[in-house]
Amino acid sequence: MDERRCIIVEPFYGGSHKQLLNTVFGDVSSRPYTSIYTLPAKKWHWKARTSALYFSQQIPLVEKGSTNTTIFASSVLNLAELVALRPDLAACRKLLYFHENQLQYPLQKSQQRDFQYGYNQILSGLVADINLFNSRYNMESFLEKIPSFLKTVPDGRADAQQIVETLRIKSRLLYFALDLPPLDNYLSISKGDVLHIVWPHRWEHDKDPNTFFQVLEDMKTEQLAFRVSILGEKYNETPEVFKRMQEVMGDYIVEWGYQESKEKYYQVLSSAHVVVSTALHEFFGVAMLEAVHFGCYPLAPHGLAYPEHFPEECLYRTTSQLTKKLRYFSRYPHKTTKFKLDVSKYSWQTLREEYEQVLAG
Incomplete structure (x- = not known):
């Protein structure tokens, strides 16, 4: 993993998100080609809405046309916004890890689904090179829900089936890695x-x-x-x-x-x-x-x-x-x-x- 430069971006650094990064990447300071950018695990909705702008100011410039850099981010990040704000990151290999998906996330009875969260994940998935899902249920429920989700757009709808096909090609199952101690x-x-x-x-x-x-x-x-x-x-x-x-x-x-x-x-x-x-x-x-x-x-x-x-x-x-x-x-x-x-x-x-x-x- 150290042969390539890896930029880890986690807007919600806590709970299982933090646990996965600690397991996979261990002590980042000991990896000269790996850097991590995080925000605390609180106010999830604000992180989903605004973290791309914050990280666009934190991540150092990547050499133009660099293909030796991988971005590993969770789907809390609006990856589409980050790349738009930072065109130098477009050539990087972009991996998006879905701990959950907002198309299937349950709401309290008094709430209405905020369209923007699910929409951001769809856009981020389209910008990513590979979308990684922690379970088959997560992957399939996300892809299957896209057509009905986009039907709520009153007019000027994108071709939902084309989006599903594009995302499915670059989506794969990668189970969450558990750091299980000997018994x-x-x-x-x-x-x-x-x-x-x-x-x-x-x-x-x-x-x-x-x-x-x-x-x-x-x-x-x-x-x-x-x-x-x-x-x-x-x-x-x-x-x-x-x-x-x-x-x-x-x-x-x-x-x-x-x-x-x-x-x-x-x-x-x-x-x-x-x-x-x-x-x-x-x-x-x-x-x-x-x-x-x-x-x-x-x-x-x-x-x-x-x-x-x-x-x-x-x-x-x-x-x-x-x-x-x-x-x-x-x-x-x-x-x-x-x-x-x-x-x-x-x-x-x-x-x-x-x-x-x-x-x-």
């Missing part, structure tokens, strides 16, 4: 005799914490034996449900909140029996796959990216099916330990060569 140091951690459920997701509406809380309340009402750890990062606006959940579930809680120590986070995952997702959207599922690596049985919605990762037995179609599964495991927690799923195909060790080939061109 040797965690095998001695006991999962205990009482069902331990972990929910390790961002504290935001699209992860549907309300449904998860309702399931926990139902289990408590039935006086089922269980414990729960609520992990994951929270941002400026935390849904009110978390405050209520902490109050109601008090004695059932093992761990509460984001684990600053990765080691402690891994220990909590190792002590849990089941990892649950109630997500309204999931374009990959980093937290779920990490938990499975540490021996958790996954319970996830039947849809989104999950069918790519998990067998049918781990997927539920209704909330009542999720509750029924957890009810069963609360009575027989040892049954979860019989489940083994190899997630090594998502590991950096497995994916490293593929990433290096893409970056090297």
Whole structure:
């Protein structure tokens, strides 16, 4: 990767975006031909709208006609704007990584979809040389949604099918690379005799914490034996449900909140029996796959990216099916330990060569 100059551009440097860059590029300061330009992971909407202008002033000029430079950016960046503002970057090889797509992203009921975010991603994809998607679901849902999305344009519509065909030719699946530690140091951690459920997701509406809380309340009402750890990062606006959940579930809680120590986070995952997702959207599922690596049985919605990762037995179609599964495991927690799923195909060790080939061109 060091033979070419690589410019990394990340407008939302936090969470899984930061995790991927740290895994793939490691210590950038030790790579003489790699430079990284980032903005903090907050105010996502502002970063999507304005970061191109900011980065256009930060990235040094590239030698005219240079073909030895690769730009690696996430799709939060409006790549089309950046290249328009900085014509010297046009000759660079441009890789755009889609952690999510705004054509499929769920909205809160009171919101209307802002056309500009999805439109920016379409334009950026057309400007990029290669569009990389972290799951097949992410790629296909983006491409399939383009025609209906562009139909909302009142007149002067572009040929949507032509756009889809152009994007499909230069789109490919490249799974998110997980930096999975060896399990040797965690095998001695006991999962205990009482069902331990972990929910390790961002504290935001699209992860549907309300449904998860309702399931926990139902289990408590039935006086089922269980414990729960609520992990994951929270941002400026935390849904009110978390405050209520902490109050109601008090004695059932093992761990509460984001684990600053990765080691402690891994220990909590190792002590849990089941990892649950109630997500309204999931374009990959980093937290779920990490938990499975540490021996958790996954319970996830039947849809989104999950069918790519998990067998049918781990997927539920209704909330009542999720509750029924957890009810069963609360009575027989040892049954979860019989489940083994190899997630090594998502590991950096497995994916490293593929990433290096893409970056090297």
